[in-house]
Amino acid sequence: xxxxxxxxxxxxHVRMPVVTGRELCQYVEQKRLQLVNRVVFSTGxxxxxxxxxxxxxxxxxxxxxxxxxxxPRAVVTKTLKRRG
Numbered sequence: 001x002x003x004x005x006x007x008x009x010x011x012x013h014v015r016m017p018v019v020t021g022r023e024l025c026q027y028v029e030q031k032r033l034q035l036v037n038r039v040v041f042s043t044g045x046x047x048x049x050x051x052x053x054x055x056x057x058x059x060x061x062x063x064x065x066x067x068x069x070x071x072p073r074a075v076v077t078k079t080l081k082r083r084g
Contacts (some may be wrong), residue, residue: 009076010035011063014043014051036060040079042067073081 004058005073012029014021028035041058044065045051055062 006032006035006038006053007062008038010039011072011076012039012043014041014054014062025060037082038079040075048075 010024011020019032020048021043025039025041028039031048039058039060040062041055041062042052042065043055046055046062046064061079062072063075
C-alpha cells in the first residue's frame with residue numbers, strides 16, 4: 001500500500017494468489033489502522049468454516065460470490081456512509 005493518500009474503500013478478495021485477504025487485513029490492522037473501517041471482503045467460500053470464522057472475526061462487510069451488479073454498489077454505499 002502506498003504511503004500517499006488513503007483510499008476511500010478497500011475491496012479485498014479473501015483468496016488472492018500472492019497475498020491473502022487475511023494477510024492484507026493483518027497489514028491494514030497493524031500498519032494502516034485508519035483504513036480498517038474501509039475494508040470490504042469478497043469471497044466465494046461462505047460455507048467454509050475457516051473463511052466464515054475469519055469474516056466473523058474481522059467484523060467487516062463482505063460480498064458473497066457470485067453477486068449481482070447491484071450487490072457491490074449497496075455494500076460500498078453502506079460502508080462509505082458508516083465511515084462518515
